[in-house]
Amino acid sequence: MTDLSLPPQYNPAAIEAELYRFWLERGCFAPDADQAWSGGALAPPRPYVIMMPPPNVTAVLHMGHGLNITVQDVLARFERMRGRPTLWLPGTDHAGIATQNVVEKLVAKEGKTRFDLGREEFVRRVWSYVDETGDAILEQLKALGASADWSRTYFTLDDGLSRAVREVFVRLHEKGLIYRGKYIINWCPRCLTALSNEEAEKSEVDGKIWRLRYPLASGQGFITVATTRPETMLGDMAVVVHPEDKRFHPLLGQSVRLPLVDREIPILADEAIDPEFGTGAVKVTPAHDPLDFEIGQRHGLTPLDIMTPDAHLNDTVPARFRGLDRFEARRRVVQEFEALGLLDGVDGHRHAVGHCYRCDTVIEPRLSDQWFVKMKPLAAPALAAYRTGKLRFIPERRGDEYASWMENIRDWCISRQLWWGHRIPVWYCDGCGTTTVSRDDVARCSCGAVPRQDEDVLDTWFSSWLVPFSSLGWPERTEDLARYYPGSVLVTAPEILFFWVARMVMAGIEFMGEVPFDTVYLHGTVRDTQHRKMSKSLGNGIDPLEVIEKYGADALRYTVIASMAVGTDVILDPKDLETSFAPGRNFANKLWNAGRFILTNLGDRRTRPLAGPYANVVRREELGLADRWIIDRCDQMVRDATDSYTKFRLNEAASTIYHFVWSDLADWYIEQAKPRLYDTGSGGEIARAVVGRTFEVALQMLHPIMPFITETLWKRLPGRAPDASIMRSAWPGAARLAVDASAEREFTLVQELVGAVRQIRAEYGVEPGKSVNVRASQAHAAFRAEEGTIMRLAKIGSLTYGAPLAEPGANAVLADGTTLYIALGDLVDVKKECERLGADLNRISQLIESQQKKLGNEQFVGRAPAAVVEGERAKLAQFEQQAAALREKRGQLGC
């Protein structure tokens, strides 16, 4: 009976690559292909557009991509099947710092630095690296089954996107929203570049706070300051206290003799100081601390920069400190203070310190000339879009984070002292001193001299924030732009909410006049069993390609989707891939085998339609109880799962379909239908029609989550054209056939009876091969209708109806009070049977008691909705019926 061309174990490796190629060749991923609507008179539905968060060109596939790409693909495939022209637009990000770091490491292997190579040569090296490896990550995404439109793939350094970057820079500059200035910025001494506030990740560290005595210039005593960074004292320009702090009033206007450097600096008053903290007196280093910088500005202090770009002390400090690393300098300064008797003390101090988000080096606040974007004017409409509901977040609470970021937004430092990226489109003329901000390269200044371009490049995110329109051709007015902007949903991890998502909203509104998407779906993070984020450094990562190779992309996708409720993380065990991905793998195999069985039994016979205006449509009268039941279940599944998909409750969609396939279709319907399927009679024809269609529906519903296996099986259904694809099949609706509650109710009785007999067989250890005789107190129509099924599934020799026999035997009571008597001969033990029934009775009695209490409560009866009260009454009646039957049985047995 089994088709030997299908192996009993699903082998994903054998089909995935080929299938992916088939989809590509058929153009299944393009939004503008021959969709069903295109021939009709109706206007095409609004396109569904997702911008893929562009992976870094240097990226290697990890589970974070696995999750992110899977979610997007599920949504894209779902909407595509529902008939919307769907564009899922992929690209890669040049990833300024990250990529430069990678290539610098390669260069270092040759014993060189980027400075040895020079800018031009280094950038050439990066390009050749990118050309060589840039597609690797995209190829890896394909292994996951991603149905992105690769024909539109962009790279953030492409000519078009570069034009968009310049256009934006110039426009913002013209509007006065881009400016250059000397401010304290976050500096990474390892990457040797400025960073934005978002790129400086604050993390708590156990530090120390030292109390240093600064001798008064008068020679009469000290003022003691508290600092977490003693080394910066070499650049101190003042000591500041709160103006109302009486302790220091006598000292105001005096000055101190700064130890080690022997400079005299004033003692000043400023509101910014908290008298409660530390000693109440603060040393002020305007060049190395943002607050100090502000205080310095208020008091006209001249900042003294004491560090080199790589955070070593420079020539402004006494010779013995020059060239020291900042941490070494810290030790030396403390040492000297101690030797001089000027160290008042030291305490442990836990505080937040900024770290470079690329290399984790401690950030050095640094005073330097940088370019900034004035953000407040851009943030206001972006915040309004959220407040007015034009933009929503899933989960909702993420919206608050977005809002508070927008409300407290600070200017964005966009210049980077890197070589890899979009060079700042500004030219300086040394001849006449003119600064030119231009869309095009400036070869010659108006004064005739040759200007030099700004050395810096732009923050990577300065190109990413434009992607929703720059990737569609902006600033050109392209057809794509008109058609696919604004997009629909953005799917990403919460980590880049501010880096990317929030900024895209601002850019979208500023340059396109509309939010770039109406929904932001922020999914969780993949973590290990200790809830640690998976990372290369911890070595707790899972290689998705390894999982795909072993268990298939579908197994990975299903597992990830099924374990990801909205707003929660995905926990996987890197040490036990088999167990981690068992749900997906097992389910894929189950589907495979159900399919194998069904396809074998369908052969090449086309099944009759269950619904529709066809002459050979299956009529309701032709259906048996089980048929009506599974069709009803199938309809429910379609309704529930479709609803879940639209609400981004993908895990619910997954589990709804899973349980339909496994519990309803495989465990019950297929088992029920086997005799009919083996036959060639008319009953078989109906069973084939029902199983064929419900299985097809399940495949379609599941396709967004498990694309490969569903397509493979779907294509093998009878009558498929060779180039047909499940991707182009219409999303299922209800069969609108035989939908009636009675089928559900009646078939449940059948399931209950079978379950009760199986349970007793197991408890009494009846040999699997041995059949038993059963007598049911009531001959329900459902029992008669499914008698064969019942006898087969419960291994019953004879099923009769009537009053239970009085002699000892095993007994069960169904929920409606129907009693079952199972003749087991010697196996029956009256004592054990009494105990069993007693335990049952006990359980039911407790339920009855609680129901009676509830219904006896006048408050409940009076206040609860009538339907609820009615339901509780019905439950009580049912329990009482069961209890009565159990008591009677016990009486008969003489318990």
Add this chain to the structure above:
RNA sequence: GGGCGAAUAGCUCAGCUGGUUAGAGCGCCUGCCUUACACGCAGGAUGUCGGGGGUUCGAAUCCCUCUUCGCCCACCA
């Protein structure tokens, strides 16, 4: 320091607008290679739904509080 979230079976988690005999997967125990599937089938065990208060006829679900873990933000040096 400010804001937010979570705590449910051995593990990972569902349980969405208060009414369930509190569920799933994995793991565990028992019996089965029953001709789709041992990545399987059948049966089974395990929860004072973190502690304490409250609202309500009724709370895993709403409120308060405590404890413990997370996340986001933050210029107390």
